[in-house]
Amino acid sequence: MKSFMANKELVDPKWLLVDADDVILGRLASKVATVLMGKHKPTYTPHVDTGDYVVVVNASKVKVSGTKSDYKFYDYYTHYPSGRKIVSYDTMMEKHPERIIELAVKRMLPKTKLGRAMLKKLKVYAGANHNQVAQQPEKMEI
Numbered sequence: 001m002k003s004f005m006a007n008k009e010l011v012d013p014k015w016l017l018v019d020a021d022d023v024i025l026g027r028l029a030s031k032v033a034t035v036l037m038g039k040h041k042p043t044y045t046p047h048v049d050t051g052d053y054v055v056v057v058n059a060s061k062v063k064v065s066g067t068k069s070d071y072k073f074y075d076y077y078t079h080y081p082s083g084r085k086i087v088s089y090d091t092m093m094e095k096h097p098e099r100i101i102e103l104a105v106k107r108m109l110p111k112t113k114l115g116r117a118m119l120k121k122l123k124v125y126a127g128a129n130h131n132q133v134a135q136q137p138e139k140m141e142i
Contacts, residue, residue, distance in 0.1 A: 006045040011038075013121070014052045015137035017130075020101065021058040023142050024065055029104035031142050032056065036109065036118045049114060053121045055137050060097035060126045064089070074103065098124040 016035060020028055034040055038050030064072065072089035092100055101124050109115040123132060 004043065006043045006048045006050050008048065010043070011048065011050050015132060015135040016052055016054050016140040017132075017137035018054060018056045018140050018142060019058055020056050020142075021061045023062055025062050025100065025104055026065075028056075028062060028142055029101065029108055032101075032122065033105050033108035035140070036105070036121055047114070049117055051118055051121060053132075053135070053137075054123070054140075055130050055132045056098075056101055056122070056124045057128050057130055058126075059101050059124050060093065062097070062101060069093075074099075097126045 018028070018032060032054050035054055036051040038044045038048075038052070041050055044050055069089050073086050074089070074092055075084060075086045077084050089100070102119075102122065105122055106115075106119055109118050123130065125131075
């Protein structure tokens with residue numbers, strides 16, 4: 001009995017549309033990461049990018065459970081001495097709501113070249129409008 005191994009030529013990615021309005025951030029990120037990796041398909045192969053493209057709209061309306069909005073912080077380093085910057089969840093939501101979803105999904109993907117290629121297939125928009133109308137994305141329920 002032979003095992004099926006997908007390759008780049010056999011993959012036909014679809015475009016999916018996700019509405020993040022009143023959805024919990026972690027649940028949304030785990031579903032999106034699964035779709036980006038291709039684990040929702042029977043042809044999943046770990047070393048091949050078999051996932052679909054995902055367009056997330058209404059990122060500014062995503063929710064977090066409990067009191068995470070008070071205690072959740074994002075930090076980054078500017079590569080200068082004493083360059084560590086810490087940004088609260090509320091500040092990040094005001095300035096860059098799409099980065100919250102991008103970071104949550106990025107941390108659930110593999111930390112390899114393949115994971116970075118999967119992340120490029122994620123498009124996040126703060127409002128209800130998006131630029132991928134020509135690809136005719138199918139609506140995906142979370």
